[in-house]
Amino acid sequence: MNLQETLLNHVKQAVQSSYGVSIDTVEFQATRKEFAGDITVVIFPMLRFVKGNPVQIGTDIGNYLVYNVGEVKAFNVVKGFLNIEIKDAYYIQFFNTIYTDDQYGFVRPKAQDKAVMVEYSSPNTNKPLHLGHIRNNLLGYSVAEILKASGKKVYKTQIINDRGIHICKSMLAWKRFGNGETPESTGLKGDKLVGNYYVKFDQEYKKEIEILIGQGKTEEEAKKQAPILLDAQNMLQKWEAGDKEIVALWNMMNHWVYDGFDITYKNLGVDFDVLYYESNTYLLGKEFVAEGLKKGVFEKEEDGSVWCDLTQDGLDKKIVQRADGTAVYMTQDIGTAIQRIKDFPDVGGMVYTVGNEQDYHFKVLFLILKKLGFDWADNLYHLSYGMVDLPSGKMKSREGTVVDADDLIDEMAATAGEISEELGKLDGYSETEKQDLYKTIGLGALKYFILKVDPKKRILFDPKESIDFQGNTGPFIQYTYARIQSIIRKADFEYNITLNADELSLHQKEKELIKQLELFPEVIQNAADTHSPALIANYTYDLVKEFNSFYQNVSILGADDLNEKIIRVQLSKKVALTIKSAFGLLGINVPERM
Missing domain, CATH: 1.10.730.10 (Isoleucyl-tRNA Synthetase; Domain 1)
Known part of the structure; x- marks a missing residue:
């Protein structure tokens, strides 16, 4: 029992003894430096239960503490504040107990307690990590370490966004303009080399848009019809169909990026216990769409798309499956969360370190998981954080203006x-x-x-x-x-x-x-x-x-x-x-x- 807990009990006893009434709580604060004392009891909240002059009430409690609590040396009362002086011996004895404790402040996890999974970083494999990722990584890693110190078992994880049109853009640009260059041949970290081709794609894409606009297309039409974009979309379809050549290119370039990320993580001093890849998780969750339809959590529209109506909860309707049967990000996140609990049955909660532009997404995700009946959904937390700006302005990855x-x-x-x-x-x-x-x-x-x-x-x-x-x-x-x-x-x-x-x-x-x-x-x-x-x-x-x-x-x-x-x-x-x-x-x- 620490000093404040000891004093709490005795202050309650003092009020009971002196005034014959019970109080539930006692308000403590640090003693102001201009007064003698180490800890202060605020008398004013007690006046709801104890009738009388706050100075007299404070004096009565102070006298009780001096006579009944060995640690209390003296007291003084200033208006409605009881300032309590603690004996030096208490502080020396306390210090003696912590001096040789190398783990002072840290709590060991209990075997029966549920673990927490903390997700952070979760980058795309088409560019290097930048300043925004740094805040994400530092926050996620630190929160994981703090939770461990507080007595929790923790798993650190990330989901690597290694599929999608943005990945194919880098792949296509390298295939067209790379002349077979590699991290070894260029001396560049793999994530930087791939990132250069993401920027290259954007440059070529903009050129084609200008040409199409010059031929009479509207800007919106040009953006959709640019040949390089259509080729990237075609490449994504081939990847999803398992085309051997495209999958081999995807594997090669992604591993360049993973090697580059590993160097950055090591230099930054962060690590992970388990990795998830979007290429393995993007189909997860579809089985739970069917489950949700059975339970009435989801409803199917006439066009075949599946939605979750959250209007009664103050949110809107959210699509969880397209009319063509394909999954959306929400479906994937539902499936990934459930998969993690299957993989680590001792996990009872998760922390998602993601920027505040995704606040709404996580409100919806957590609510849907609750509606699907998962009790651990009550222990999900979005570690929402603000963006990082520089004196020079905003960063843009595709234009190559990020702070690497x-x-x-x-x-x-x-x-x-x-x-x-x-x-x-x-x-x-x-x-x-x-x-x-x-x-x-x-x-x-x-x-x-x-x-x-x-x-x-x-x-x-x-x-x-x-x-x-x-x-x-x-x-x-x-x-x-x-x-x-x-x-x-x-x-x-x-x-x-x-x-x-x-x-x-x-x-x-x-x-x-x-x-x-x-x-x-x-x-x-x-x-x-x-x-x-x-x-x-x-x-x-x-x-x-x-x-x-x-x-x-x-x-x-x-x-x-x-x-x-x-x-x-x-x-x-x-x-x-x-x-x-x-x-x-x-x-x-x-x-x-x-």
């Missing part, structure tokens, strides 16, 4: 290198060590800048702004971690001992630091419940600010008393480990030196 993920990662490392060189703190580093450090700082800056923002908000990403060694940035937090490592290396005395809580008093800055550490488990649970890495990021920044205030106000290695030196080194070490743990949940590494 690999290029951005390299740019971040280069910028980190320039700033680090300017600061001149890299004496004694080899060139390899420098390059590794630049990548750690650059990636840390990128990830932190994106993850510190609530997922639902749109981001304007400025690479240079993110690499700042001051303020709420990744490098600032990484620098604090490295500073603590330096302190620990200089500690030339035995400090890994358990201090007697009754023989030590705490400086206010030490107490504030322990109080901040005490919040970490709760922050992890809140971040898991809300699917928000931003809570972890901003907690870490608050912890670092608290440490830097401690560092500036007390002498750590120069303290006169040995016990003071020991507790301060221990505090520093625990803060560093908590930074490392928290940043690990965000997929960010921390350097031992900077």
Whole structure:
């Protein structure tokens, strides 16, 4: 039982004892810095149950706590706020219990609990990953790690969109204009090579449209009748019919892309436990259309198309099967969700990391799955996120104006290198060590800048702004971690001992630091419940600010008393480990030196 739970029970008992009434809840908040105290009970909500002066009620509760709760040292009442001072011994005993716990804040999964499947990335195989994919990957990966830390078993997955007209566009352009070139012959990553042909298709397509318009066609007619588009559509039909030559070309080019993606994922520091491919899943779900028709969840129109009428639920009618019997994306997503539960029977819920332009799609998907009778459909969550903009404007894949993920990662490392060189703190580093450090700082800056923002908000990403060694940035937090490592290396005395809580008093800055550490488990649970890495990021920044205030106000290695030196080194070490743990949940590494 933590301190707040202990106080909760005793405050309820105090009210019962003093006033003979029961209260359901007690409102706590942190004590304002201008008043003495560590935790505050807000009296005003109690006035619905307890009649009287809030100052007198607070005084009565305070007296009860001082006499009955060993951890309470003193109290003061300011208007309707009861400020409670906690004994130093409580904080020292608490710190002693967490100091040697390498997994502090993390909860082990229970064998009987259902797992969660987190889907993220899910790219198309006609182009490299770009800045938008980066936010998707960072969010999905981090949420998966946070859910694991909160006590859930997690499977990380993606569905690779490896079929469709967009894939055939790249294939056709390579076949016409590629002259047999390969990633090996060009020195290009496979996803970049294929992406170049997606852009090439668009260029040729636009030329043909202009020619057709010049021949008297309307723009709409030209777009539909351009020969290169008709050839791509024909190629898709051949692929669906299993044409050996087309399928072989599709396999070859897709594997180029997979190899390229693997490099990007490794550089970005994300991974997956299981992969799904649209080429294997696009026919899934059709059997459940028939099932839905039997149950009355779906209805068939006169033309043979099948729909789900969701108007009673505040939505509209949604097609789930075309008149010709072919599936739509919704059908496929229904089938894929069901297939995942078949493949992993221990999964009881799923998180879909997809941009907010698909909000409506997922409302419909989750509702249809509920109507089909799947109980796990209550545990589906759309991790909806806003787009990422750049100072230069919007990105367009087919025009080749996207910010390539690999290029951005390299740019971040280069910028980190320039700033680090300017600061001149890299004496004694080899060139390899420098390059590794630049990548750690650059990636840390990128990830932190994106993850510190609530997922639902749109981001304007400025690479240079993110690499700042001051303020709420990744490098600032990484620098604090490295500073603590330096302190620990200089500690030339035995400090890994358990201090007697009754023989030590705490400086206010030490107490504030322990109080901040005490919040970490709760922050992890809140971040898991809300699917928000931003809570972890901003907690870490608050912890670092608290440490830097401690560092500036007390002498750590120069303290006169040995016990003071020991507790301060221990505090520093625990803060560093908590930074490392928290940043690990965000997929960010921390350097031992900077």
